[in-house]
Amino acid sequence: MAIFKQLFDDQGTSTLTYILADADTRDAIIIDPVLEQNERDLKVLESLDVTLRYIVETHVHADHITGAPGLKAATHAQFVAGRGTGLSCSDRMLDEGDSLIFGNEVLHAIATPGHTNGCMSYRWRDRLFTGDALLIEACGRTDFQEGDPGMLYDSIQKLLGYPDEYLVYPGHDYAERRVSSIGQERLRNPYLTGNNRQAFIDKMQNLDLPKPRRIDIAVPANQRCGKAA
Ligand SMILES: N[C@@H](CCC(=O)N[C@@H](CS)C(=O)NCC(=O)O)C(=O)O
Numbered sequence: 001m002a003i004f005k006q007l008f009d010d011q012g013t014s015t016l017t018y019i020l021a022d023a024d025t026r027d028a029i030i031i032d033p034v035l036e037q038n039e040r041d042l043k044v045l046e047s048l049d050v051t052l053r054y055i056v057e058t059h060v061h062a063d064h065i066t067g068a069p070g071l072k073a074a075t076h077a078q079f080v081a082g083r084g085t086g087l088s089c090s091d092r093m094l095d096e097g098d099s100l101i102f103g104n105e106v107l108h109a110i111a112t113p114g115h116t117n118g119c120m121s122y123r124w125r126d127r128l129f130t131g132d133a134l135l136i137e138a139c140g141r142t143d144f145q146e147g148d149p150g151m152l153y154d155s156i157q158k159l160l161g162y163p164d165e166y167l168v169y170p171g172h173d174y175a176e177r178r179v180s181s182i183g184q185e186r187l188r189n190p191y192l193t194g195n196n197r198q199a200f201i202d203k204m205q206n207l208d209l210p211k212p213r214r215i216d217i218a219v220p221a222n223q224r225c226g227k228a229a
């Protein structure tokens, strides 16, 4: 038996945060918590009656500061990120193929660089937590933080190699969607359909998006695992 909870930050970042737990042992992990939602997350953990073991980041976020320090202080959970983030402040760095055990449950690390160098997706059972590598009918931008559209294309192809039935839980959604599947993204994702690698690169290089509002504060803070300077 397992516990699964999806939470949404409605305070401006549209971040999706996930809590996964083993229903027998009550060991839990949280993926991509947001600083301003510390109180909410602690309440949810308490109401689920679970013990937080790991705080897992999909990448060094540009749009929000991680909620890790507050959760760590309250629960003594460990901070975990992909090795490509270079976060020496983390308690544990995962490489491609590594797994994180919580109770009888396993989270598998899948390196999906491109939005940032250190982007890691995770698989738990038949669910993929894709961070900003693969969003619902979109994907993470590649115009800051070592973004590389060719690398992102290859990472997305890697994710699309999972079975069609596997569910896609992204790091954000800006249009009130909450879940997709590998099959649905292959059929409907407008960044991918009809685009070969070069066409995808051209599209990503011409998105012309405004810079995230909090990038100058968020990136340095997240490079310290959310700790104050
Ligand atoms: N309006 C948001 C923009 C956030 C943003 O740029 N998000 C990144 C993920 S960190 C992205 O890849 N967005 C894809 C998109 O907007 O299509 C802000 O200011 O924070």
Ligand SMILES: [Fe+2]
Binding pocket: 059, 060, 061, 062, 063, 115, 132, 140
């Ligand atoms: Fe991001």
